[in-house]
Amino acid sequence: NAGVTQTPKFQVLKTGQSMTLQCAQDMNHNSMYWYRQDPGMGLRLIYYSASEGTTDKGEVPNGYNVSRLNKREFSLRLESAAPSQTSVYFCATRAGSNTEAFFGQGTRLTVV
Amino acid sequence: GQQVMQIPQYQHVQEGEDFTTYCNSSTTLSNIQWYKQRPGGHPVFLIQLVKSGEVKKQKRLTFQFGEAKKNSSLHITATQTTDVGTYFCAGFRGDSWGKFQFGAGTQVVVTP
Numbered sequence: 001n002a003g004v005t006q007t008p009k010f011q012v013l014k015t016g017q018s019m020t021l022q023c024a025q026d027m028n029h030n031s032m033y034w035y036r037q038d039p040g041m042g043l044r045l046i047y048y049s050a051s052e053g054t055t056d057k058g059e060v061p062n063g064y065n066v067s068r069l070n071k072r073e074f075s076l077r078l079e080s081a082a083p084s085q086t087s088v089y090f091c092a093t094r095a096g097s098n099t100e101a102f103f104g105q106g107t108r109l110t111v112v
Numbered sequence: 113g114q115q116v117m118q119i120p121q122y123q124h125v126q127e128g129e130d131f132t133t134y135c136n137s138s139t140t141l142s143n144i145q146w147y148k149q150r151p152g153g154h155p156v157f158l159i160q161l162v163k164s165g166e167v168k169k170q171k172r173l174t175f176q177f178g179e180a181k182k183n184s185s186l187h188i189t190a191t192q193t194t195d196v197g198t199y200f201c202a203g204f205r206g207d208s209w210g211k212f213q214f215g216a217g218t219q220v221v222v223t224p
Binding site for chain 1: 121143147155156200202216
């Protein structure tokens with residue numbers, strides 16, 4: 001029972017390259033989230049999916065796109081990476097409102 | 113911007129001392145959650161508060177939800193080196209439960 005799995009764990013990109021961060025959960029949760037974490041900024045919400053088939057913007061969506069492929073998987077895509085997107089990215093899931101969130105181990109992304 | 117503000121952003125504590133971190137919102141919250149992130153790790157759920165004036169304890173940690181449901185506090189008694197990490201709160205409004213947004217966190221450093 002893996003919980004929330006993020007791939008890859010580490011990635012280095014050149015400016016302008018694209019990539020997709022993957023998140024998969026085996027907890028049968030409805031809601032899934034993508035956050036970025038930067039020093040002194042805490043966790044900032046990029047996009048979320050309240051349920052399968054829906055996605056919504058969070059605080060900092062610019063430069064990102066998401067896909068809720070099915071109930072298990074929620075991917076985050078960077079179409080043209082920029083150095084400002086250097087960060088640690090976390091995926092999280094929740095069963096619904098008033099429930100705790102479970103986080104993946106994170107993806108450390110560096111854009112040079 | 114973020115729904116909730118956390119203070120202080122940084123807390124340096126001598127082992128054995130007590131400290132408190134605060135979470136403040138300008139709007140009434142339906143509930144609030146607290147998480148702990150160890151250095152290099154991912155956020156892990158600690159507790160949820162729902163009722164006005166609610167107080168919950170976990171060993172040396174005491175969590176409180178304000179009477180107006182606009183603020184919360186986490187008090188740690190007799191700090192230990194295992195308390196090192198960043199403590200985040202996440203506040204929820206009834207109309208935006210899907211937008212699961214965190215405060216900026218309080219980073220705690222413990223000196224033996």
